[in-house]
């Protein structure tokens with residue numbers, strides 16, 4: 001349409017489903033071209049994640065299950081925005097500039113999220129792949145986003161028979177194996193149910209299947225918001241709970257029970273509970289990251305892998321990657337109390353993932369609950385050595401620690417943040433530590449915080465630097481934010497244009513909720529006035 005410009009943002013294209021047909025159609029073509037170039041299958045995921053039900057979106061997945069290479073995002077944007085009569089020319093430009101061997105065969109995996117209204121559009125994507133470029137297209141029906149990443153990576157890795165069932169078998173058996181080791185280490189393993197709000201999305205059916213494969217005697221998962229009645233992402237789901245800092249509508253909570261929420265395509269996970277005074281307590285991506293990283297670090301210490309390494313002088317680097325949205329107290333806790341290395345990147349999982357790969361063990365999470373762990377080959381080799389060195393001189397504790405590290409790795413979906421795998425990982429760690437949710441949330445107390453959105457004429461006039469922690473343009477804005485922040489104890493605030501919505505996002509934290517709210521409001525006002 002005239003005057004409409006879309007861009008391949010933080011997580012592909014998103015917008016009102018009714019106006020997006022041409023975007024899907026063209027992304028089908030682009031997937032086929034990329035497949036020819038990479039000589040591997042490419043994934044096409046149809047979802048608008050946590051957006052309202054009337055929205056839809058599409059994102060491409062690269063051969064190893066990673067997000068589309070950043071260099072191709074601009075090609076996607078260019079292809080999506082040309083008029084129909086410029087389309088062929090634009091395709092030719094992409095083919096020439098990327099030197100795409102058109103004679104190569106191509107193959108695309110495609111899958112869609114539950115409850116999107118435009119089935120026809122999805123079929124067009126398939127059609128475009130198949131007929132326009134001779135690609136073979138495999139329709140995987142409904143899957144969560146991380147399931148498609150996983151299946152694609154297995155397929156391109158040579159397992160051409162991989163399917164959804166394979167995913168469940170893989171993670172269910174890894175989880176059972178870890179719990180087996182964990183319960184060998186102690187007398188009374190604790191099991192209590194976890195209630196999971198699936199945002200009325202695709203995760204509900206998939207989590208039910210995974211839980212069945214594991215068995216209710218091992219993990220008791222109660223699925224809430226399974227899509228039977230409620231609307232997708234409406235007053236529920238990970239984003240709602242995180243941003244509103246309240247439970248999904250209609251959920252009757254009990255103190256210290258474990259609750260979790262997925263988002264619509266099940267790549268985000270957050271936990272929450274009530275304390276004894278019925279205050280709402282959120283355990284977000286920051287707390288999950290802290291739990292994972294300290295668990296890995298503590299076991300690494302026990303197993304003392306370095307002792308077995310070829311060169312004891314090489315240290316394993318463990319790092320946590322956060323964004324500016326990470327709570328200030330999580331960063332303090334990790335650096336000052338746990339002595340764990342921290343890195344900060346701009347918002348968007350692709351940036352965190354990239355940074356995580358620079359560590360031997362990179363634990364990355366956005367505060368909103370999207371994240372996973374990446375393990376280097378170097379770490380894997382060290383681990384194998386640690387595991388195989390089961391000599392009688394090693395203590396049982398050392399051997400268990402090595403085993404646990406290996407099995408923990410197996411329940412992580414390394415391709416992308418995966419709500420189901422992350423849930424299993426949290427549950428396993430809590431069991432191992434004999435922790436209830438109470439011990440977990442007490443590892444540090446969050447600084448009160450608030451997120452807000454401001455509508456301006458053109459959000460793109462705001463440019464940021466220093467991993468989005470500072471505004472560069474308009475130049476008046478950062479000094480104004482600095483001045484406001486100074487008024488509040490433990491104050492911190494930053495603003496950035498959203499990559500998925502037409503708004504400027506404002507984040508503020510301070511010593512009290514009232515101050516955090518106040519600061520967010522003052523900064524919002526500054527954005528409104530200075531940002532036009």
Ligand SMILES: CC(=O)N[C@H]1[C@@H](OP(=O)(O)O)O[C@H](CO)[C@@H](O)[C@@H]1O
Pocket residue numbers: 010011049325347348349366368370497498499500501505
């Ligand atoms: C504050 C926030 O949660 N922002 C989210 C949101 O991006 P924005 O660019 O802020 O709209 O959606 C992204 C994709 O899901 C996610 O990566 C990111 O963390």
Ligand SMILES: [Mg+2]
Pocket residue numbers: 049050263264265266267268
């Ligand atoms: Mg999502």
